Amino acid sequence: MSLLEEIRRTLNAYRIHPKKKLGQNFLVDEGILEKIISYASLENDDVVLEIGAGLGFLTECLAKEAKRVIAVEIDPKLTRILVRRLRKYENVTILRGDIMKIEVPEFNKVVSIPPYSISSPLIFWLLQKDFKCAVLTFQEEFARRLAAAPGTKDYGRLTVTVYYHAEVELLDSIPKESFWPMPEVNSMIIRLKPREPPFHVEDEEKFFSFIRAIFTQKNKKLRNAIMPFLSEIRIPKKDAVSLADSIPFSYRRVREMMPEELGLTFNHLIKRLYEMNSAALKSD
Numbered sequence: 001m002s003l004l005e006e007i008r009r010t011l012n013a014y015r016i017h018p019k020k021k022l023g024q025n026f027l028v029d030e031g032i033l034e035k036i037i038s039y040a041s042l043e044n045d046d047v048v049l050e051i052g053a054g055l056g057f058l059t060e061c062l063a064k065e066a067k068r069v070i071a072v073e074i075d076p077k078l079t080r081i082l083v084r085r086l087r088k089y090e091n092v093t094i095l096r097g098d099i100m101k102i103e104v105p106e107f108n109k110v111v112s113i114p115p116y117s118i119s120s121p122l123i124f125w126l127l128q129k130d131f132k133c134a135v136l137t138f139q140e141e142f143a144r145r146l147a148a149a150p151g152t153k154d155y156g157r158l159t160v161t162v163y164y165h166a167e168v169e170l171l172d173s174i175p176k177e178s179f180w181p182m183p184e185v186n187s188m189i190i191r192l193k194p195r196e197p198p199f200h201v202e203d204e205e206k207f208f209s210f211i212r213a214i215f216t217q218k219n220k221k222l223r224n225a226i227m228p229f230l231s232e233i234r235i236p237k238k239d240a241v242s243l244a245d246s247i248p249f250s251y252r253r254v255r256e257m258m259p260e261e262l263g264l265t266f267n268h269l270i271k272r273l274y275e276m277n278s279a280a281l282k283s284d
């Protein structure tokens with residue numbers, strides 16, 4: 001029986017209609033399932049997290065190769081099917097809940113076809129975790145944003161944040177026909193490998209606030225785009241203008257700046273802020 005037939009039969013048997021809101025598009029191409037698994041180079045001591053396990057076909061393949069699989073699924077009806085389908089695998093833990101809210105045990109790899117509606121928060125969530133590699137599928141346009149070059153339309157806050165934390169590879173396109181029900185656009189398999197940051201920033205938390213703020217105005221020149229950030233950290237207007245003029249690359253547009261250049265600018269800014277603070281303290 002083909003994967004498509006098996007999925008349709010299971011859904012019929014349980015009287016389930018795929019929910020668009022939960023991104024329930026099931027992969028029906030076995031060849032792609034195998035590719036996804038092979039990209040994770042699984043070994044028998046790997047603990048794999050799967051986000052959005054659906055009907056459990058990927059989960060079952062993972063269970064055969066990894067030491068342990070943690071399969072998270074939000075839909076209670078699907079969770080029930082998962083428990084039944086996978087009960088012969090002692091190394092599978094099924095967790096019912098929203099991946100963004102539940103507590104997840106430790107894992108060292110991620111292999112998943114997650115719901116597309118949570119792509120962006122999921123990436124930010126994952127980048128805070130400690131793991132070796134993640135093989136994920138996303139909508140093609142989203143995948144391109146992860147690895148976009150400066151100056152292109154896909155380049156943005158997401159690109160810079162991911163670049164800082166991980167190496168990204170765009171591996172394969174998946175035609176939309178490989179899913180049932182068929183989504184509107186094609187997908188892409190990507191791999192993330194966390195790494196040491198490729199450049200240094202003085203204060204990571206502030207750097208990402210800076211990135212968030214300036215990319216809301218990414219078509220502006222840096223000296224203008226930086227103003228909301230300066231007001232967020234309570235720099236008086238008159239100081240903000242002179243600061244904005246003093247930073248490197250102040251006349252470049254945000255969307256054209258490489259992550260390393262943004263790091264340099266930020267470090268310069270932080271240094272100036274310290275100098276201003278200590279001068280203010282002395283004159284008090």
Ligand code: SAH
Nearest residue numbers: 022024025026027052054073074098099115
């Ligand atoms: N991996 C499966 C299913 C992909 S569809 C396959 O390819 O066949 C995405 C799955 O994620 C659905 O089963 C959906 O119910 C589940 N899901 C949606 N939002 C979720 C969330 N916030 N947390 C966990 N699972 C979620």
